[in-house]
Amino acid sequence: MTxxxxxxxxxxxxxxxxxxxxxxxxxIRERGYWSRYPELPGAYGEEAAETGKAVFDAHLGTRFAIDxxxxxxxxxxxxxPYGIELGITYPRPDVDVLLAAMGDAIAAxxxxxxxxxxxxxxxxxERLNQRSHEIALAVMHTTGQAFPMAFQAGGPHAQxxxxxxxxxxxxxxxxxxxxxxxxxxxxxxxxxxMGKRFSVAPRGIGLVxxxxxxxxWNSYPGLFASxxxxxxxxxxxxxxxxxxxxxxxxxxxxxxxxxxxxxDVVTLAAESRxxxxxxxxxxRPEIRVVDYTGSxxxxxxxxxxxxxxxVFTEKAGVNSVIVDSTDDYQGMLRNLAFTLSLYSGxxxxxxxxxxxxRGGIETDDGRKTFDEVATDLxxxxxxxxxxDARATAILGAIGQSGVLxxxxxxxxxxxxxxxxxxxxxxxxxxxxxxxPLLVAxxxxxxxxxxxxxxxxxxxxxxxxxxxxxxxxxxxxxxxDHGAITAGVYSTDDKxxxxxxxxxxxxxxxxxxxxxxxxxxxxxxxxSDFHATGANPAANASFTDGxxxxxxFRVVQxxxxxxxxxxxxxxx
Numbered sequence: 129m130t131x132x133x134x135x136x137x138x139x140x141x142x143x144x145x146x147x148x149x150x151x152x153x154x155x156i157r158e159r160g161y162w163s164r165y166p167e168l169p170g171a172y173g174e175e176a177a178e179t180g181k182a183v184f185d186a187h188l189g190t191r192f193a194i195d196x197x198x199x200x201x202x203x204x205x206x207x208x209p210y211g212i213e214l215g216i217t218y219p220r221p222d223v224d225v226l227l228a229a230m231g232d233a234i235a236a237x238x239x240x241x242x243x244x245x246x247x248x249x250x251x252x253x254e255r256l257n258q259r260s261h262e263i264a265l266a267v268m269h270t271t272g273q274a275f276p277m278a279f280q281a282g283g284p285h286a287q288x289x290x291x292x293x294x295x296x297x298x299x300x301x302x303x304x305x306x307x308x309x310x311x312x313x314x315x316x317x318x319x320x321x322m323g324k325r326f327s328v329a330p331r332g333i334g335l336v337x338x339x340x341x342x343x344x345w346n347s348y349p350g351l352f353a354s355x356x357x358x359x360x361x362x363x364x365x366x367x368x369x370x371x372x373x374x375x376x377x378x379x380x381x382x383x384x385x386x387x388x389x390x391x392d393v394v395t396l397a398a399e400s401r402x403x404x405x406x407x408x409x410x411x412r413p414e415i416r417v418v419d420y421t422g423s424x425x426x427x428x429x430x431x432x433x434x435x436x437x438x439v440f441t442e443k444a445g446v447n448s449v450i451v452d453s454t455d456d457y458q459g460m461l462r463n464l465a466f467t468l469s470l471y472s473g474x475x476x477x478x479x480x481x482x483x484x485x486r487g488g489i490e491t492d493d494g495r496k497t498f499d500e501v502a503t504d505l506x507x508x509x510x511x512x513x514x515x516d517a518r519a520t521a522i523l524g525a526i527g528q529s530g531v532l533x534x535x536x537x538x539x540x541x542x543x544x545x546x547x548x549x550x551x552x553x554x555x556x557x558x559x560x561x562x563x564p565l566l567v568a569x570x571x572x573x574x575x576x577x578x579x580x581x582x583x584x585x586x587x588x589x590x591x592x593x594x595x596x597x598x599x600x601x602x603x604x605x606x607x608d609h610g611a612i613t614a615g616v617y618s619t620d621d622k623x624x625x626x627x628x629x630x631x632x633x634x635x636x637x638x639x640x641x642x643x644x645x646x647x648x649x650x651x652x653x654x655s656d657f658h659a660t661g662a663n664p665a666a667n668a669s670f671t672d673g674x675x676x677x678x679x680f681r682v683v684q685x686x687x688x689x690x691x692x693x694x695x696x697x698x699x
Contacts, residue, residue: 136387137387137388138240138243138244138245138248138387138388138389139243139247140247141244141247141250141387142244142246142247142250143247144247144250144251145247145250145251145254148291149246149250149294149295149298152164152291152294152295152654153295153298153299155292155655156292156295156296156299156654159654159655161652161655162654162655163288163653163654164287164288164291165253165257165283165284165287165291166284167280167284167285169260169264169279172260172261176260176261177261179262180259180260180261180262180263180264180265181262183262184261184262184266187216187266187371188212188213188214188215188216189213189215190216190217191216191217191218192216192217192219192371192374192378193219194218194219194374194377194378194381194395194396196219196221196226196229196381196395196396197221197225197228197229197392198223198224198226199219199220199221199222200221200222201219201220201400202217202220203217203218203220203399203400204217204218204398205367206270206367206368206369206370206371207368208269208270209272209524209526209559209560210268210272210525210553210556210558210559211556211559211560212556212558214269214371216370218370218374218398219396219398220398220399220400221395221397223408223409223412226395226397227333227362227412227414229395230360230393230395231333231360231414233390233392233393234330234332234333234358234360236390237330237390237393238328238330240389242301242328242356244387244389245355245356246294246297246298246356248384248387248389249290249294249355249356250294251383252379252380252383253287253291255379255382255383256283256287256376257283257284257287259379260279260283260284260287261283262375263283263344263372263375264278264279264282264283266282266371266372266375267282267343267344267372268282269371270343270368270369270370270371270372270527271340271343271368271369271474271527272341272471272472272474272525272526272527272560273341273524274471274520274521274522274524276521277471277524281344281345282342282343282344282345282372283344285345285653286342286348287348288653288654289345289348289653289658289671290349290351290352291352291653292653292654292671293348293349293350293352293353293675293676294352294356296353296671296672296673296675297352297353297356297676298356299673300673300677301328301356301357301680304326304682305326306325306326306327307323307325307326308323308324309321309322309323309324309689310322310323310686318691320688321688321689321690321691322687322689323686323687323688324684324685324686325686326682326683326684327683327684328358329358329680329683330357330358330416330679330680331416331417331438331680331681332359332414332415332417333359333360333361333414333416333417334351334355334360334361334362334415334416334417334419335361335362335364335406335409335410335415335417335418335419335437336350336351336354336364336419337364337410337418337420337421337422338365338366338369338373339366339421339422340366340368340369340527340528341471341474341475342421343366343372344372344373344376346421346442347365347373347376347421348376349419349670349671349675350417350419350670351363351376353675353679354417354419354679355393355394357676357679357680359416359417359680360392360393360395361393361394361395362395362396362397362409362415363376363394363395363396363397364397364398364399364405364406364409365398367398367400368528370398373396374398377394377396380394381394397409406420407426407433410430410433410434410437411433411434411436413436415434415437416436416437416438417437417438417439417440417679418430418434418438418439418440419440420439420440420441421441421442422442422443423443423444424443424444424610427441427442427443439667440668440670440675441666441667441668442665442666442670443664443666444476444580444581444583444610444665445476445609445610445611445664445665446480446481446578446579446580446581446605446606446611447477447480447611447612447613447614447648447649448479448481448482448483448601448602448606448611448615449464449479449481449482449483449614449615449617449648450483450595450598450599450602450614450615450616450617450618450623451482451483451484451489451598451617452485452595452598452616452617452618452619452620452623453489453490453491453617453618453623454489454491454492454617454618454641454643455491455492455619456492456643457491457493457496457504458493459643459644460617460641460643461504461507461508462508462512462643463643463647464479464482464505464508465505465508465509465511465512466522467647467648468564468566468585468587469509469512469513469519469523469563469564469585470522470523470647470649472523472524472525472531472561472562472584472585473564473583473584473586473587474585475649476612476665477612477648477649477650478649479613479615479648479649480578480581480586480587481587481588482501482587482588482589483590483592483601483602484501484502484589484591484592484598485498485591485592485593485595485597485598486570486591486592486593486594487594488500488501489501498568498589498591499568502545502568502589505545505566505589506545506546506566509546509563509566513551513563516551516554519561519563520554520555523561523562523563523585525553525556525561526562526584531562531583531584531585532562532584534582534583534584534586535548535562535584535585535586538567538577538582538586539565539567541567541569541577542567542568542569542570542575542588543567543568543570544566544567544568545566545567545568546563546564546565546566547565548562548564548565548585548586549562549563550562550563562584563585564585564586564587565585565586566588567587567588567589568588568591569588569589569590569591570591571591572590572591572592572601578590579605579608579609595618595623599623599626599627599630602630603633606630606634606635606636606663607634607663608664609664609665610663610664610665610666611634611636611663611665612637612658612659612665612666613636613637613638613639613648614627614631614636614637614638614639614648615638615639615640615642615648616638616640616641617640617641624640627640634662635660635661635663636660636662636663636665637656637658637659637660653671656671657669657672658671
């Protein structure tokens with residue numbers, strides 16, 4: 129897309145978007161439903177879809193030009209899980225040159241002030257929102273998300289998450305006055321008087337390490353939180369999903385240039401297939417903030433080795449749902465079937481373990497044995513995915529070969545309830561699509577596959593002695609292996625209370641008796657707290673003041689003020 133210059137001062141941008149900021153600040157205080165950016169593709173006008181498709185198609189087979197310092201080569205290699213040829217290359221930087229240019233931009237970006245940075249960030253979001261159709265196709269064809277999810281999660285929902293981070297950052301940065309006059313009485317002597325200035329000082333350059341499944345949704349909070357708190361940000365995308373973040377960086381640089389601000393506070397660091405650029409950048413002394421979503425192994429490595437930086441990680445976890453009893457058996461099955469199928473389980477919030485007493489459960493449809501619960505859930509998945517067009521719109525496509533390997537490995541790790549099967553995509557014949565695998569673990573002591581994350585459409589129905597045993601398994605699983613979400617189905621208030629106590633103890637977000645249109649693996653910006661930072665799956669909550677506050681420090685300057693002049697005597 130050709131950039132159309134919209135020259136406007138940074139202060140004008142803040143004024144332009146002040147209403148949006150105020151609404152976001154109110155939303156994070158109230159925690160009710162609010163969304164700034166429409167999630168339905170049709171809300172963007174009759175020509176938006178066609179225009180977005182044309183712009184996306186124009187990227188294919190070309191160099192994605194970003195005029196940033198230090199480009200030494202062009203690299204690519206993304207492959208669409210839907211089988212279309214992408215053929216896009218991106219600037220590969222000389223890290224020394226790139227980071228030096230970003231360091232040179234820090235003072236101007238810092239001195240622009242809070243309002244200017246926030247105004248620029250809100251304008252970036254506004255322009256990204258206008259390109260949501262293009263971004264949706266970029267997310268779809270790099271991650272394997274189906275278009276409806278790619279549009280919502282990759283576009284408006286990611287933009288809402290960014291706005292949420294901006295609102296928290298603005299609230300934290302403006303918590304204290306910028307200047308004050310300090311006066312200490314000294315009895316009969318003149319008071320001590322000092323002038324004081326309190327300035328937001330950034331830590332330094334931030335590094336955002338993108339993931340291959342949700343490149344915008346997972347990256348935007350850290351990107352925008354660092355940016356508005358004064359830290360330049362280098363974006364290192366997953367080599368499998370570069371395009372969505374390349375578009376983001378290009379838009380950001382355009383906005384900054386238009387506002388007379390240094391564009392080098394946002395850069396892209398694409399890598400070749402043989403590089404491990406994230407580990408190189410993460411330990412550079414210039415990097416002072418790191419945001420990462422991905423494997424536990426690399427997340428732990430970052431926490432151990434990037435000692436010069438504040439490190440935020442979201443890693444693997446084992447999400448569980450306890451089934452004790454229900455007064456809506458069919459609703460429970462439908463809800464769980466959708467939960468396990470959505471984007472083929474390739475979400476950090478998807479349930480992996482369904483924990484059911486070996487003796488069965490009480491329901492509104494009579495008592496159900498363990499085997500009936502497992503079999504009925506498999507049948508509910510079959511019913512949900514019975515139509516190929518509907519199924520592929522829910523499942524999306526498999527982006528990484530490792531997911532297929534895990535499906536095969538887990539087919540024999542318990543008693544097979546429902547085999548994973550390939551589906552033919554009605555629009556993309558080369559798409560790799562698999563339905564969920566469902567395996568019963570009759571003897572948890574003899575099989576431990578369910579105690580590690582099996583990323584992809586893989587779930588276990590785990591037998592326990594009773595609900596107390598299920599609760600204890602939940603406690604151990606979250607404590608030892610981490611989790612982002614947990615769920616409970618029960619008609620017994622004592623069970624729900626016990627589960628909530630475990631959630632508080634182990635630090636996991638928990639949902640009760642979901643049978644309608646809300647699912648345990650969905651998270652709403654401005655209301656839900658995504659992750660807690662209180663168990664091994666993540667070292668921070670990604671939607672609160674603490675997530676932004678450690679990205680800057682308040683530095684004070686002070687000076688003595690002259691004594692106040694003696695007042696003239698009254699006549």
